[in-house]
Amino acid sequence: MTTDIIEEYKRTHPGSRKLHEQAVNAFAANGATHVTRLLVPFRPYITHARGSRKWDVDGNEYIDYVMGHGALILGHSHPAVVQAVQEQMAKGVQYGENHEQEVAWAELIKSMMPVAEKIEFCACGQEANLMAIRLARAFTGKKKVLRFVENFHGWAGEVAPAGSAGVVMPEVTFIPMNDLSKVEEELAKNEYAVIFTEGGGAHMDGQIPWDTDFIRALPALTKKYGTVWVIDEVVTGFRDSRGGWQEVVGVKPDLTTLGKCVGGGLPVGAVAGRTDILETLNPKTSLERYIRHTGTWNANPLLCSAGTTACKLYLNGESQKKANEFGAYLREKGNEVLEKRNINGRLYGRTIIHLYLGPIDYEPSDYTKPPTRDIAKIIDPKAVAIKAHLCLHLLQRGVATMGGRFFVLSAVHTKEDIDQTIDAFSDSLDAMIAEGVIKTA
Ligand SMILES: Cc1ncc(COP(=O)(O)O)c(C=O)c1O
Numbered sequence: 001m002t003t004d005i006i007e008e009y010k011r012t013h014p015g016s017r018k019l020h021e022q023a024v025n026a027f028a029a030n031g032a033t034h035v036t037r038l039l040v041p042f043r044p045y046i047t048h049a050r051g052s053r054k055w056d057v058d059g060n061e062y063i064d065y066v067m068g069h070g071a072l073i074l075g076h077s078h079p080a081v082v083q084a085v086q087e088q089m090a091k092g093v094q095y096g097e098n099h100e101q102e103v104a105w106a107e108l109i110k111s112m113m114p115v116a117e118k119i120e121f122c123a124c125g126q127e128a129n130l131m132a133i134r135l136a137r138a139f140t141g142k143k144k145v146l147r148f149v150e151n152f153h154g155w156a157g158e159v160a161p162a163g164s165a166g167v168v169m170p171e172v173t174f175i176p177m178n179d180l181s182k183v184e185e186e187l188a189k190n191e192y193a194v195i196f197t198e199g200g201g202a203h204m205d206g207q208i209p210w211d212t213d214f215i216r217a218l219p220a221l222t223k224k225y226g227t228v229w230v231i232d233e234v235v236t237g238f239r240d241s242r243g244g245w246q247e248v249v250g251v252k253p254d255l256t257t258l259g260k261c262v263g264g265g266l267p268v269g270a271v272a273g274r275t276d277i278l279e280t281l282n283p284k285t286s287l288e289r290y291i292r293h294t295g296t297w298n299a300n301p302l303l304c305s306a307g308t309t310a311c312k313l314y315l316n317g318e319s320q321k322k323a324n325e326f327g328a329y330l331r332e333k334g335n336e337v338l339e340k341r342n343i344n345g346r347l348y349g350r351t352i353i354h355l356y357l358g359p360i361d362y363e364p365s366d367y368t369k370p371p372t373r374d375i376a377k378i379i380d381p382k383a384v385a386i387k388a389h390l391c392l393h394l395l396q397r398g399v400a401t402m403g404g405r406f407f408v409l410s411a412v413h414t415k416e417d418i419d420q421t422i423d424a425f426s427d428s429l430d431a432m433i434a435e436g437v438i439k440t441a
Contacts, residue, residue, distance in 0.1 A: 004435075005389075005392055005393055005396060005431065005435075006040070006041055006392070008396060009041065009392055009395065009396050010041055012058065012060065012396065013042075013044055013056065013058050013060065014058060015045065015056070015057035015058045016042060016043075016044045016045040016056055016057055016058060017041070017042065019045040019057065020041070020042035020045070034069075036069070036402055036403060039388060039391060039392065039395075039403070040388070040392070043395070044056035044057075044058075044060060044062070044395065044400070045057045049064065049076035049077065050075075050076050050077050051075045051076055051077075051412045052064060052075055052076075052410060052412050052413045052414065052417050053076070053417075054076065054400065060398065061398055062395065062398050062399060062400040063398060063399050063400070063413070063417045063420060063421055064076070064400050065399065065400060065401045065402070065406070065407040065408050065409070065421075066400050066401065066402050066408060067408040067409070067410050068260075068265060069260065069402075069408075070204060070205075070235050070239065070260050070261070070352065070408050071259075071260035071261055071263065071265055072261075072265055072410055073238070073239050073261050073314075073319055073320070073323055073351070073410050073411055074264065074265075074310060074313060074319055074410065074411055074412065075410045075411065075412030075413075076265075078264070078265075078309075078310070078313070078412075080309050080313065081264045081265060081306050081309050081310055083309075084305040084306060084308070084309040085266070085302060085305055085306050087305070088101075088301055088302050088304075088305035089302065091301070092301055093300065093301065093302045094296075094297075094300045094301065094302070095300075095301055099299075099301055099304070101301055101304035101305060101308055102121065102299040102301075102304050104304075104308050105121075105299070105304050105307045105308045105311060106119045106121075108308060108311035108312060108315070109258070109262065109270065109272060109311060110272075111315070112238065112242050112243055112244075112311070112314065112315065113237075113243050113244060113246070113247075113256065113272055114243070114252060115246065115252050115253060115254075115255070115256050115272055115273055115274075116256070116272035116273065117272075117273065117274055117275040117278070118272070118273065118274075118275050118278035118279075119270055119271070119272045119278075120270065120271045120272075120278060120281060120293065121268065121269070121270050121298045121299040122268075122269040122270065122271070122293075122295050122298055123267060123268070123269055123295060123297045123298070124259055124267055124268070124269045125153075125154065125232075125234030125257060125258070125259025125260065125269050126153065126154025126155065126156060126159055126259075126269070127154075127269045127295075128234070128257035128258060128259060128269035128270055128271050129153045129154055129159040129196070129230070129232060129234075129257050130154070130156070130157055130158070130159055131257075131269075131271050131291075131293070132194065132196075132228075132230045132255050132257050132271050133145055133158055133159070133193070133194055134280075134291050135228070135255065135271065135273075135277050135278065135280055135281075135291065136193040136194035136227075136228035136230070136255070136277070137193045137194070138280040138289045138290070138291050139193075139228060139276070139277045139280055139289070140193045140194075140226060140227070140228060141193075141289075142190070142191055142192060142193040142226075142227075143171050143191065143193060144171050144172070144173065144189075144191040144192045144193060145158055145169075145171055145172045145173070145192070145193065145194050145195075145196070146172075146173050146175065146183070146186055146187070146192045146194070146195040146196070146227070147162075147172055147173070147174050147175075147195075147196050148174065148175060148176070148177045148196070148197065148198070148202070149162060149174045149175065149176055149177065150177060150202035150203070150208055150375065150379070151177070151196065151197065151198040151202045151232070152198060152202065152203060153196060153198065153232050153234075153257075157169070158171065158172050159196075162174045173186060173192075176375075177201075177202065177208060177210065177214075177375070178210060178211045178214045179214075180214055180217055180221070183195070183218070183221060184221060187221060187222065187224075187225035187227055188225060190225060190226070192225070192227045193227065193228060194227060194228045194229075194230055195218070195222060195227050195228070195229055195230070196230050196232060197210070197215065197218070197229070197230070197231050197232065197253075198231075198232045198235075199231050199232055199233040199234075199235060199236035199237070199240070199244060199245035199246070200235065200236045200240065200245045200350075200352075203354075203406075204235055204352045204354070204402070204406050204408070205235050205236050205239070205240065205245070205349065205350065205351070205352040206349060206350075206352075206354070206368060207349075207354045207370075207378060207379075207405070207406070208370075208375055208378055208379070209368055209369050209370070210249075212249060215249055215251055216249070216250070216251060218251070218253075219251060219252070219253075222254070228254045228255060228277060229253045229254050229255070230253060230254070230255045230256065230257060231244075231245070231246055231251075231253040231255075231256050231257075232256075232257045233245055233246065233256050233257065233258055234257055234258060234259035234260055234269075235259075235260060235352070237256070237258040237259070237260065237261055237262050238258075238261045238262060238311070238314045238320070239260075239261050239320065239323070239351050239352075240320065240350060240351065241317065241320050242314060242315065242316075242317040242320060244256065248350075253273070254273055254274050254277060255271055255272070255273035255274065255277060256271070256272045256273060257269070257270070257271055257272075258270040258271075258272060261310065261314070262307060262310070262311065263303050263306055263307050263310070264303075264306035264307050264309055264310025264311070265306055265310070266302065266303040266306040266307070267297075267303065268303050268307060281293050318411070319410075319411035320351070320411075322411040322412075323351040323409045323410055323411050323413075324350055324351055324409075326351075326409045326410075326411075326413045326414075326415075326417075326418060327349060327350055327351045327352070327353050327407075327409045328367070329415065329418050330347065330353050330407060330409065330418050330421065330422070331347045331348065331349065331353050331367060333418065333419075333422045334347040334353070334355075334422060334425055335347050337422060337425055337426045337429065338429075341429055341430075341433065341440055342440040342441040343357070343429065343433075343438060343440055343441070344357065344358060344359055344360055344441050345357040345358065346360070346370060346371045347407075348364070348367055348368060348369055348370050348371075349367075349368055350368055351408070351409045352406055352407070352408050352409065353406065353407040353409065354370070354405065354406055355387060355390075355404065355405055355406075355407075356370040356371065356372070356377075356378060356383075357383040357386055357387065357438075358372060358377040358378070358380060358383055359372065359377065360372070361373065361374065361377075384403070384405070386404075386432075386437060386438065387403055387404035387405050388403055388404055389404070389432065389437055390404035390428055390429075390432060391403050391404035391405075392404075393427075393428035393431055393432060394424055394425070394428050397423075397424035397427055397428060398420070398424060399420075399421050399424045399425070407421075
């Protein structure tokens with residue numbers, strides 16, 4: 001039965017199918033240029049996008065919940081960002097010099113995030129995390145890195161997931177999330193330069209959420225043992241609120257890493273944090289602590305034009321508020337659909353809505369939490385496969401998600417978009433119940 005939807009999808013996506021066949025000869029990862037762009041049989045090939053929607057080579061239209069891997073809280077091609085980029089393109093893409101816009105951009109970030117006493121720009125979120133490790137090592141004189149299993153910080157070097165092929169990371173220790181005594185046990189060894197936490201919780205703003213008490217205990221603990229605490233706000237930075245996730249929880253780390261939304265849709269990374277730590281980038285610092293930072297694309301004028309324009313729009317918090325409201329609407333309506341069909345599952349989250357499919361272990365009073373504390377159930381590979389199949393059903397009904405696992409909201413989604421999404425979600429689930437892929441309780 002499940003092959004029907006695959007055949008139907010192939011039939012309605014002939015142009016994408018052809019491009020996929022070409023792509024397989026060019027890109028080793030079964031034709032995909034990012035692991036989340038993989039799908040059986042293939043994801044659509046997009047020609048253009050605007051606001052909350054995008055269109056493929058076969059003329060199919062999608063309500064988009066990938067939203068540039070979370071980078072587009074202002075939606076696709078926000079007119080102010082487009083205008084700024086077009087004007088800058090004509091003025092010059094890369095001066096290879098200092099310029100006014102980088103200063104304006106840094107000042108905007110500083111005004112939104114109290115942690116940002118100083119800022120350093122780089123090319124992407126992962127690079128910002130790698131820089132945070134360097135800064136922490138140079139500052140503390142220690143070597144080790146403490147990380148949490150499941151937290152994502154990039155694909156390369158010491159920020160790659162545990163057990164990644166081809167990565168050597170003898171200085172990195174992985175521990176489970178939300179276990180304060182384990183954190184203290186490690187930090188007490190006095191070997192750790194840095195500890196990383198992903199903003200919101202593991203995977204796209206908290207598929208596996210943090211215990212708030214755990215997070216609020218970290219400042220005192222890291223201070224006690226002289227370890228630099230980094231919150232990776234690459235996804236959550238200026239998405240969750242004006243001041244990022246740290247503002248939502250009411251904590252102030254030593255360093256924060258940024259990416260995605262901060263660049264208004266163009267590629268960016270940044271480390272923001274305490275002056276004394278970022279001072280290791282200052283040439284006046286003694287040689288053994290000095291980090292000589294290069295990077296062709298650091299704060300280039302084109303992305304500064306997009307970044308400053310976007311950050312100005314984040315200042316009044318309206319975009320974040322709207323994305324939160326649309327998230328709440330999708331969550332509530334979607335949960336009604338699951339409940340009505342007696343499907344064991346739940347939608348939860350703020351501006352990124354996560355789908356949990358599995359047993360309901362308890363009823364969370366907090367809408368940002370899944371109905372289980374068991375991480376294995378949240379990331380159960382069997383559920384991931386079902387969600388990938390849901391992703392295909394949703395695509396066929398004009399809704400693009402990240403693998404059926406996450407719905408990334410923006411300020412430009414509309415109530416109509418979400419009502420249409422809920423219809424597609426209901427129809428997809430009904431089809432999957434008929435296929436026997438989804439069981440009802
Ligand atoms: C929490 C988090 N940190 C870092 C990264 C890496 O950012 P980039 O892809 O810009 O290198 C990602 C990417 O999705 C992320 O989700």
